[in-house]
């Protein structure tokens with residue numbers, strides 16, 4: 157999908173914070189340092205829009221990015237990091253869950269999983285939680301550039317079997333752009349499907 161403009165819209169550091177609901181939103185979830193911000197930058201073709209870092213767990217707030225004022229991509233804080241204060245770690249659940257459970261304009265969640273790690277306990281929990289909320293979800297199996305082509309396809313297929321038939325699994329690389337068009341097709345379907353409001 158061609159993107160003419162993408163800009164930072166605002167952030168939520170406390171439950172219910174951030175910009176008021178507007179255009180349809182798609183949230184990017186995943187383990188700390190898995191490549192969520194890199195995926196956003198790749199989707200919108202802007203290298204430095206969402207801040208990336210080699211230090212895990214740097215993003216402790218929800219960051220909202222407007223794409224051509226017709227879609228908002230939401231960079232969620234990563235889970236699974238062991239750094240930060242106890243208070244910060246306890247704040248993660250309410251912050252993210254308030255958003256996922258209550259945001260009226262949320263149309264779907266892209267769960268980013270390292271293709272080399274696959275589904276671990278935390279991913280199981282997130283998938284079960286999103287299913288309980290009846291939120292549409294797709295998996296971006298990222299960093300396929302780190303595997304040889306055949307090993308990458310095999311790992312993506314194994315992930316697909318693991319998460320079940322109704323969750324699309326897309327092999328992806330922010331480095332090469334592999335899977336970018338397919339992820340946009342998933343996002344476009346969510347937007348076209350509509351929903352409240």
Ligand code: GTP
Nearest residue numbers: 188189190191192193194208209213214234329330
């Ligand atoms: P937090 O916000 O800290 O949770 O991290 P994040 O999930 O936003 O990850 P980020 O996009 O900052 O990327 C983390 C590291 O992984 C960076 O060093 C990226 O360059 C690298 N990375 C991200 N995506 C890819 C990918 O597709 N391939 C490769 N090889 N490296 C990647």
Ligand code: MG
Nearest residue numbers: 192193207215
């Ligand atoms: Mg990030």
